[in-house]
Amino acid sequence: MTRGLALVAAVLLIALPWGLSSYQLGLLTKMLIFAVFAMSLNLILGYAGLPSLGHAAYFGVAAYTTALLSLRLTPNFWLDFAAGLIAAAITAALFGLLALRAQGSYLLMITLALAQVLWGIAFGWRSLTGGDDGLPGITRPAVGPWRLGDGISFYYFILVVFSLAVALMWLVVRSPFGRALVGIRESARRMEVLGYNVWLHKYVAFVLAGTLAGLSGALFVYYNGFVSPAYLSIVFSAMALIMVILGGAGTLLGPAVGSAAIVFLENAISAYTERWLLILGLIYVVVTLFAPAGLLGLLRARQAAVRM
Amino acid sequence: MTFWTIQVLNGLSFGMLLFLLAAGLSLIYGLMRILNLAHGSYYILGAYVGLSVLHATASFALATVAAVALVVALGVVMERFVLRRLPQHEELPQALMTFGILLIVGDVSLWIWGGTPTQLPKPEGLSSSVRFAGMIFPSYRLFVIAVGIVVGLALWIFQERTRLGAMIRAAIDDAEIARATGINVSLLSTGVFALGAALAALGGIIGGPLVGVYPGADFEILLLAFVVVIIGGLGSLKGALFGGLLVGLLDTFGKVLFPGLAMFTIFAPMAIILALRPTGLFGAR
Numbered sequence: 001m002t003r004g005l006a007l008v009a010a011v012l013l014i015a016l017p018w019g020l021s022s023y024q025l026g027l028l029t030k031m032l033i034f035a036v037f038a039m040s041l042n043l044i045l046g047y048a049g050l051p052s053l054g055h056a057a058y059f060g061v062a063a064y065t066t067a068l069l070s071l072r073l074t075p076n077f078w079l080d081f082a083a084g085l086i087a088a089a090i091t092a093a094l095f096g097l098l099a100l101r102a103q104g105s106y107l108l109m110i111t112l113a114l115a116q117v118l119w120g121i122a123f124g125w126r127s128l129t130g131g132d133d134g135l136p137g138i139t140r141p142a143v144g145p146w147r148l149g150d151g152i153s154f155y156y157f158i159l160v161v162f163s164l165a166v167a168l169m170w171l172v173v174r175s176p177f178g179r180a181l182v183g184i185r186e187s188a189r190r191m192e193v194l195g196y197n198v199w200l201h202k203y204v205a206f207v208l209a210g211t212l213a214g215l216s217g218a219l220f221v222y223y224n225g226f227v228s229p230a231y232l233s234i235v236f237s238a239m240a241l242i243m244v245i246l247g248g249a250g251t252l253l254g255p256a257v258g259s260a261a262i263v264f265l266e267n268a269i270s271a272y273t274e275r276w277l278l279i280l281g282l283i284y285v286v287v288t289l290f291a292p293a294g295l296l297g298l299l300r301a302r303q304a305a306v307r308m
Numbered sequence: 309m310t311f312w313t314i315q316v317l318n319g320l321s322f323g324m325l326l327f328l329l330a331a332g333l334s335l336i337y338g339l340m341r342i343l344n345l346a347h348g349s350y351y352i353l354g355a356y357v358g359l360s361v362l363h364a365t366a367s368f369a370l371a372t373v374a375a376v377a378l379v380v381a382l383g384v385v386m387e388r389f390v391l392r393r394l395p396q397h398e399e400l401p402q403a404l405m406t407f408g409i410l411l412i413v414g415d416v417s418l419w420i421w422g423g424t425p426t427q428l429p430k431p432e433g434l435s436s437s438v439r440f441a442g443m444i445f446p447s448y449r450l451f452v453i454a455v456g457i458v459v460g461l462a463l464w465i466f467q468e469r470t471r472l473g474a475m476i477r478a479a480i481d482d483a484e485i486a487r488a489t490g491i492n493v494s495l496l497s498t499g500v501f502a503l504g505a506a507l508a509a510l511g512g513i514i515g516g517p518l519v520g521v522y523p524g525a526d527f528e529i530l531l532l533a534f535v536v537v538i539i540g541g542l543g544s545l546k547g548a549l550f551g552g553l554l555v556g557l558l559d560t561f562g563k564v565l566f567p568g569l570a571m572f573t574i575f576a577p578m579a580i581i582l583a584l585r586p587t588g589l590f591g592a593r
Contacts, residue, residue, distance in 0.1 A: 051400045053407075098579055101586040105343040105399045105542065109534045110582060113575065116531050120571035234527060238407050245404060278415035284408025288401050289393060 006253065013159055022151045026223075027267055029155045031260045032162040033219045038243035038255035039169055040212030045241070046250035047173055048205045049185030050100075053108045054115030055213055055240050057095065060232030061118060062088040062214030067135050067227040068128070077141035081218050088214020089207055091118075096206040100199065112234060119232040134228030138221055148222070158219060165212060170252060172208070181205055182250075213240075239280075246287055248296030257295060310443050315560055321449040323556020324456025325518065328511035329529060330536035330548040331463060332504025338480045338543030339500045341397055345406040346386065348530030349413035350379045350505050354512025355521035356421050359428055368431045376509045382413075383505030387498050410526060418523045428516030452514055459507070460549055467545060476500060480543065532559075535574055539581050541591020550589065 013032075017025055037059055044050040066084035074080070099110045122129045129135065140148045148154045172178050180201050183191045188198050221227050230236065239262060247258025265283070270276050291298050333347050358375040362368065386409065394401045429435075434448045467473040479486040479493045487493050511529075512521065519525070536555050540547025555574055562573025581589065 045400075051403065053403065098582050101582065105337065105341070105403075106538070106586065108343060108399060108403055109538055113531065113534055113538060113578065117571055117575045124571065235411075238404075241400075241404060245400075275415055275419065277411050278419075281408040281411030281413075281415065284404050284411065285390070288405040288408065289390075292395075292401055 017152050017155055025151050025155055027263065029151070029158050029223060030220075031263045032158050032256075033216050033223055034240075034243065034263055035256035035259040036162055036165045036219070037213055037216035038240050038247065038259045039165060039252075040209045040216065041240045042244045042249060042251075042255045043169065043172065043181075043209040043212070044202075044205050045244055046248075046255075047178060047185065048181040048202055050202060050206065051108055051241075052099075052111040053234065053237050053241070054095070054099075054111035054113070055209075056232050056234070056236035057111075057115035057118050058088040058092050058210035058213035059217035059220070059236065059240075060115075060122065060227075060229075061091045062217035063221045063227045063231045064122060064129060064135075066218040067138050067221045070138050070141070070221075071135060075139065075141060077143050080141070084218035084221075085211055085214050088217065089211040092207045092210020092213075096203050096210070100202050100206060112237070115232060115237060116234065119229050119234075122229040122232055129229070132229060134226055134230075136226045138225045138227070140222050140225070154223070158223075161215070161219060165215065166252070166256075168212075173252065177201065177204070185250075235277075238284075242280075242284055242287065246283075246291070246294050248294035251294075251296055254294055254296050261295070313443055314446070315564055316557070317445060317449045317453070319557035319560035320553060321452040321456075321518065321556070322560060323553035324453050325511055325515045325552075326532055326536050326556055327456055327549050327552030328459060328507045328514070329533040330540065330552050331459075331545060332507040333533050334537050334540070334542055334544060334548045335500050336504045337537075339476060339483075340387075340391075340497050341399075342391060342402050343399055343406070344504070345403060345530060346409040346413065347504070347508055347533060348526030348528075349410050350383065350508030351512045351515070351529045352417055352521055352526045353382065353413060354379050354509030355428060355516040355525075356417055356512075357509075358513040358516060359421075359426060359521065362428065372510070372513050375513050376506050379505045379509035379512075380502045383501050384498055387501040410530070414523065414526050417526075423523050425520055425522035427520040428513070430517045448517060452518065455510075455514055456552075459510075460545075463545055532574075535578050537588065538578055539588055541588025544588070544590035547588055547590035 013028075016028065020028065037055075040058075041052065041055045044052060062084035065087040066080045069080040069083050095111070095114045099107060099114065102110050123131060125131070140154055142148065143157060146153065146157070148157050173181075180191065180196055183194075183196070184198050184201055191201075192198050217231065220231070243258035243262050244255045245258070246261055247256065248254030262283075265279070266276055269279050273279075287294075293301075329347065329351060332350075333344060336342055336344050336347075354375040357378050358371040361371040361374040365371070386406075390405060390409075391402065394405060430448045434451050437444045437446045438450065439445075465473075467477060475486070475491045476496060478489070479491060479496055483493050515529075532555060536548060536551035538551075539554060540549070540551030554577070558573045558577060562569070562571075566573060585591075
């Protein structure tokens with residue numbers, strides 16, 4: 001059943017550009033980019049059981065790095081993009097050393113505080129980052145001979161990257177390493193006794209998740225042509241959290257569903273009212289109260305009820 | 309000389325303000341293991357409500373009472389009717405829920421009070437300065453420090469010297485055993501939540517004239533309170549006081565000495581303490 005759904009989704013994603021307006025296509029592109037962001041958080045949250053309130057840190061660092069290099073050094077895609085990923089990986093490697101010493105609520109506070117440092121730098125270092133105004137004017141790149149100037153090419157490029165990210169996630173969570181992460185989520189002590197290096201597993205997952213978040217951040221810069229401190233803010237971090245929870249933590253494609261839902265809602269609601277943050281807050285409250293296992297969880301509960 | 313004395317005073321008064329906020333955050337965590345992200349909302353709500361009542365009545369006492377009462381009501385409703393429905397001892401649902409409330413209160417405040425940064429006026433009689441030993445001290449800063457000391461002492465006496473305080477300590481140590489000895493932990497939890505909310509609202513009223521109130525102040529204050537409890541340790545009053553004063557001084561001197569790098573003067577010590585003691589200087593476990 002799930003496989004069939006995935007196939008239908010894949011066909012739709014490939015065929016849709018011919019049926020959508022350029023505005024709708026842009027929205028779909030944004031959904032895919034944020035799906036990668038949510039999936040990256042899901043790797044540590046859903047599989048390894050490590051919550052983070054600062055996941056925007058890696059998204060934003062990659063975004064700023066790619067943007068700055070593209071504006072000031074060279075529009076070479078491979079260089080700017082790779083630098084963004086590397087910057088995100090280094091940031092995650094540093095933050096992971098500090099954050100993974102803590103657990104539970106401390107982990108939440110520390111990841112938030114560390115991300116907020118970067119937000120503070122982006123906000124305060126005006127000469128480099130443009131401060132609150134951000135950095136506009138980043139153009140869509142050419143990937144080798146492939147120019148991404150128009151919406152459809154850019155969409156397909158994002159779709160390719162998204163598919164690669166899904167494939168990578170699939171490989172990781174099916175691998176012995178991914179299985180060990182789930183074991184650590186369920187009982188870190190037991191895994192320790194079994195001889196697993198729990199800290200190292202968590203750390204590798206943390207850095208990988210940060211790098212993937214960086215991937216989405218670099219893509220989003222090209223999508224928006226703009227970067228601002230908001231990319232590093234707690235609102236972005238928490239948005240990734242709610243995408244993961246809403247779609248279903250610990251499932252491969254749940255976060256993509258969550259991303260599609262939130263991006264769609266943001267867009268639909270912002271068209272009618274300026275009170276999007278109020279609605280977003282209500283979404284947090286409602287999901288936490290009524291759908292703590294996400295939409296997939298609701299679906300499964302319903303199926304189970306039907307079977308009985 | 310005067311310049312540095314004033315800076316110390318600024319740092320201490322800001323530190324006392326942070327103590328008021330971190331103490332509530334810390335008490336609530338200590339008893340219920342709830343990381344309340346909506347604590348930042350209590351601050352701005354306290355400040356905004358105080359501001360409105362002050363405009364209407366020109367009475368500081370009335371403004372304080374109204375702000376504290378409203379924020380306490382919000383805290384009690386949150387604790388009784390929302391947070392209790394969530395699974396116990398799972399930090400993520402609590403974090404999402406309280407973050408949602410933080411967003412809601414923030415956006416509703418923006419709706420009601422607008423986006424212009426505002427400062428509460430200082431109470432009459434505290435807007436001037438005091439001369440002592442040939443130096444001039446702004447009296448409002450002294451007043452904030454005094455309030456911090458009084459609140460700190462009162463909390464300490466309450467926790468260490470009263471029956472209720474002993475019950476709270478017992479419940480913090482082991483809620484199950486405390487319940488078995490007949491302590492009403494449920495009511496106690498609501499009480500502590502109300503106390504924490506009251507302290508944050510008081511922080512909003514008192515901090516209003518110092519740091520002002522504006523959209524985003526909830527996030528900023530919450531973040532600083534986090535840094536305080538990361539340094540001092542969650543669940544420890546002593547940690548909240550020590551951490552508050554340290555962060556207050558570091559922030560003030562950081563802004564004076566290294567204006568561009570003020571964030572680092574707070575976060576570098578935080579990172580060091582984290583590396584050495586992941587549960588803070590006074591935190592248990």
